[in-house]
Amino acid sequence: MSRRWHPTPLIRLTAALHAGAAVTLVWRPETWPWALATLAANHGVLTAAGLWPRSRLLGPNWTHLPPAAAARGEIALTIDDGPDPEVTPRVLDLLDAHRARATFFVIGRAVRRHPALAREIVARGHAVENHSDAHHKRFSLLGPRGLAREIGAAQETLAAVCGEAPRFFRAPAGLRNPFLEPVLARLDLQLAAWTRRAFDTRHGDAAAVAARLTRGLAGGDILLLHDGNAARSAQGTPVILDALPRVLAACAAAGLRPVTLRAALSSPSFPDQP
Secondary structure: OOOOOOOOHHHHHHHHHHHHHHHHHOOOHHHHHHHHHHHHHHHHHHHHHHHHHOOOOOOOOOOOOOOHHHOOOOEEEEEEEEOOOOOOOHHHHEEEOOOEEEEEOOOOHHHHHHHHHHHHHOOOOOOOEEOOOOOOOOHHOOOOHHHHHHHHHHHHHHHHHHHHOOOEEEOOOOOOOOOOOHHHHHOOOOEEEEOOOOOOOOOHHHHHHHHHHHHHOOOOOOEEEOOOOEEEEOOOOEEEHHHHHHHHHHHHHHHOEEOHHHHHHHHOOOOOOO
């Protein structure tokens, strides 16, 4: 399946500027410094949009759950970079203890190493979504073919292992470029970012991590944690294991229910954001 790609105003403007620059250089070649400066400024804006994980300038992007889900008092816990054989099973036990559901953005090659663990995530009521195949640091520098290979390989792996194709995609570190949305459209994937993150791959203080995620917590929020590449506490514990109970307790105290991103698909707002 695929969905139709709708270029954003910024992408349409970019196409128009490039076309205009080409025509100008043919008819007024002496204006090349102005044409070059205009294109350089445009590419600067495109780069900034790609470096801003919550931006919608390059295409649709979930940074909150749809309004209907928020009205129901739902939030989304999203957990990236797994599955990890040491950490993920303990995260699943914590979620079970609090009767919470989460969305795991997993790496394709990690799923191929630990297929049973990926299937266990689904069997325990959670969702497995696409976080690329190899989680390359240069992901946002890939062209259309490279992006298609990287995302498509993970999509095929997750569909084969878990029995259902992912519906959401999250870019490594949230970084992307203008070629990403057309690829996602062809694969019928929706980009998902977050409302807030705790940088828990860098900071091992569980109290600080939980505070960043729960400060101002409200219905519709999407929170980001990591079971893969998690920072360690002073005691050597993956920080998510100490922070997650605090986050879940804050959700309960606020009367909020953690659900998967897929559960929010019942909202008529999908795939657009308010």
